[in-house]
Amino acid sequence: MTRLVIYYDDRCGLCCALRDWIGRQAQLLPVECRPKSTGENDLVVEADTGEVWSGDSAWLMVMWALRDYRSWAYRLASPWLLPTARAAFAKLSEYRGPISCRLGLTANG
Amino acid sequence: MSYVLYTYLAYLALSLPTTIWVARTLHKNGRAFLIDAFHGQETLADSVNHLLVVGFYLINVGWITMTLRTQQALDTPRQAVELLSDKVGTVLFVLGLMHFFNLYLFSKFRRRALERLSTAPPPIAPTRLVTASEGAK
Numbered sequence: 284m285t286r287l288v289i290y291y292d293d294r295c296g297l298c299c300a301l302r303d304w305i306g307r308q309a310q311l312l313p314v315e316c317r318p319k320s321t322g323e324n325d326l327v328v329e330a331d332t333g334e335v336w337s338g339d340s341a342w343l344m345v346m347w348a349l350r351d352y353r354s355w356a357y358r359l360a361s362p363w364l365l366p367t368a369r370a371a372f373a374k375l376s377e378y379r380g381p382i383s384c385r386l387g388l389t390a391n392g
Numbered sequence: 393m394s395y396v397l398y399t400y401l402a403y404l405a406l407s408l409p410t411t412i413w414v415a416r417t418l419h420k421n422g423r424a425f426l427i428d429a430f431h432g433q434e435t436l437a438d439s440v441n442h443l444l445v446v447g448f449y450l451i452n453v454g455w456i457t458m459t460l461r462t463q464q465a466l467d468t469p470r471q472a473v474e475l476l477s478d479k480v481g482t483v484l485f486v487l488g489l490m491h492f493f494n495l496y497l498f499s500k501f502r503r504r505a506l507e508r509l510s511t512a513p514p515p516i517a518p519t520r521l522v523t524a525s526e527g528a529k
Binding site for chain 1: 503516
């Protein structure tokens, strides 16, 4: 695995803010962010090996690609924390619209 | 009075060499862990190793000197030996805690180094696989 492509929701302010944030982070493997197609609801991460992660697993993969957050990706993927992490990521995805509004984040393509 | 003085001297004679022995053990055996953690950079590993040992000495010798004093009256050899045992026991316990804390640091440094290697596996299994012909969405 040498690179990852993240398919994010470009109509969501929070997602656009996170995309910009990812761009500023030190990456352990190159990450490219692309707007996802309209049919897909979840965040999707695709590796050059053909492996695809969607939903909460995709969140973990995004953290794994970033130097300062890789330890956290492993920690959250441990059997103890995974259920909580999954629930938190699911809630974050589900309420990304209201969260974007509350934080005043607007989609900027 | 003389019991107190002898107890103090025996306490120092037992505690200080034990501290030196534990610190040397850490220094000698922790090196390999640190070299691995710093991707073979021996100079950096030696430097961190030395700094850890200095911290270890300062905390332990500080603890030993802080807990030397006693208010207890020592009238019999039995009381003296019991007090000595209490104090040396506490020092050994603190040394043990410090030792495990250092081991924890060594293993944490090493784990972090291994996680950052390009061969580190993803934290979670993929949801699905796509073939090259399917392409990206």
